Amino acid sequence: MTQDANRIHRAAQVAEPGAAVQVVPMRERPPGVGEVRIDVEATGICGADIGTVRNPAPATGFPVTPGHEVAGVIAELGPQVQGREVGERVTVGWFGGSCGHCSACRTGDVVHCPERKVPGLSYTGGWSSTLTVPAATLARIPEGLSAAEAAPFGCAGVTTFNALRHSGAGPGDRVAVLGIGGLGHLAVQFAAAMGFETVAIGRGEQKRPFAEELGARHYVDTERQEPGAALRELGGARLILSTASSSRPLAELLDGLTPHGRLTVVGFDGSPLELPVAKIVMGARSVTGHLTGSPADTEQAMRFAVATGVRPQVQTVPLDEAQQALDTQQEGKARFRMVLIPGV
Numbered sequence: 001m002t003q004d005a006n007r008i009h010r011a012a013q014v015a016e017p018g019a020a021v022q023v024v025p026m027r028e029r030p031p032g033v034g035e036v037r038i039d040v041e042a043t044g045i046c047g048a049d050i051g052t053v054r055n056p057a058p059a060t061g062f063p064v065t066p067g068h069e070v071a072g073v074i075a076e077l078g079p080q081v082q083g084r085e086v087g088e089r090v091t092v093g094w095f096g097g098s099c100g101h102c103s104a105c106r107t108g109d110v111v112h113c114p115e116r117k118v119p120g121l122s123y124t125g126g127w128s129s130t131l132t133v134p135a136a137t138l139a140r141i142p143e144g145l146s147a148a149e150a151a152p153f154g155c156a157g158v159t160t161f162n163a164l165r166h167s168g169a170g171p172g173d174r175v176a177v178l179g180i181g182g183l184g185h186l187a188v189q190f191a192a193a194m195g196f197e198t199v200a201i202g203r204g205e206q207k208r209p210f211a212e213e214l215g216a217r218h219y220v221d222t223e224r225q226e227p228g229a230a231l232r233e234l235g236g237a238r239l240i241l242s243t244a245s246s247s248r249p250l251a252e253l254l255d256g257l258t259p260h261g262r263l264t265v266v267g268f269d270g271s272p273l274e275l276p277v278a279k280i281v282m283g284a285r286s287v288t289g290h291l292t293g294s295p296a297d298t299e300q301a302m303r304f305a306v307a308t309g310v311r312p313q314v315q316t317v318p319l320d321e322a323q324q325a326l327d328t329q330q331e332g333k334a335r336f337r338m339v340l341i342p343g344v
Contacts (some may be wrong), residue, residue, distance in 0.1 A: 013064060044070075099114075108294075127322055149311055156182050161301035162290065174197045174258075236261065254287075
């Protein structure tokens with residue numbers, strides 16, 4: 001165990017409903033049984049964090065410290081922690097703990113545990129210089145990834161990686177990605193690296209060169225053409241992965257699926273989804289959602305990224321500028337993942 005009583009820890013917090021994010025001094029929480037404390041080196045800003053900041057009545061009460069894309073170094077081990085070492089580089093993502101005894105946990109599907117915990121929602125999150133979490137939530141960072149690159153794999157990276165590899169699509173199949181943002185720019189890279197004929201769907205011709213740099217073989221500009229119709233002209237997609245926050249385009253996208261094709265949603269805005277059932281039934285198509293992955297999945301996503309050159313494009317910002325970084329993301333100006341650096 002290591003402790004430094006003189007060290008000043010800081011956290012970016014929301015103190016009351018409607019308040020701005022402010023960085024304040026904080027006291028570290030020593031790890032309990034089965035827990036570890038991490039010195040945070042980088043922490044991503046996810047779209048879900050906007051909801052955390054705006055929540056007028058968070059489950060844990062105020063103040064609230066968001067953050068569930070965390071990379072850092074183990075600083076302290078709690079009792080009964082095995083297989084971990086102080087100084088080990090790790091990430092913590094959307095999966096922040098589970099009950100360990102429900103049917104989902106007992107079958108290895110920990111991310112769907114009804115008592116699943118999420119950093120920043122269930123307990124103090126990673127927009128801070130220190131974080132205490134269950135040891136079972138940790139994923140090891142492989143050599144070749146910096147902390148700023150590793151942090152987004154805890155949510156955006158593992159979510160898109162898992163959604164693609166578990167989709168049923170095989171190498172050579174046509175796969176489309178709707179949205180080229182924080183999730184989408186990783187999804188396009190993963191899809192290309194997995195051997196799919198990758199189609200990127202975005203708004204505006206100015207995104208075409210970037211989509212091609214990411215590995216897209218085709219680009220569909222939604223300002224010029226309906227994406228479902230464009231995919232149908234290409235011969236249809238075995239999978240369409242929707243990473244955009246709006247559900248409005250999804251009904252038309254069904255036209256772009258091949259028979260037995262799948263539309264998988266990982267980005268959403270909470271609005272109701274209305275789909276023409278006839279298109280689903282007549283084409284034997286399916287519409288599914290996908291949520292994150294386990295720590296083992298996160299490790300595999302990072303190893304795959306190191307092996308294939310997939311990398312998140314990040315903008316690093318000092319923790320003291322958390323509110324400005326959040327504003328940049330809300331305005332759609334982030335390119336493409338904002339990452340807070342506590343030590344700057």
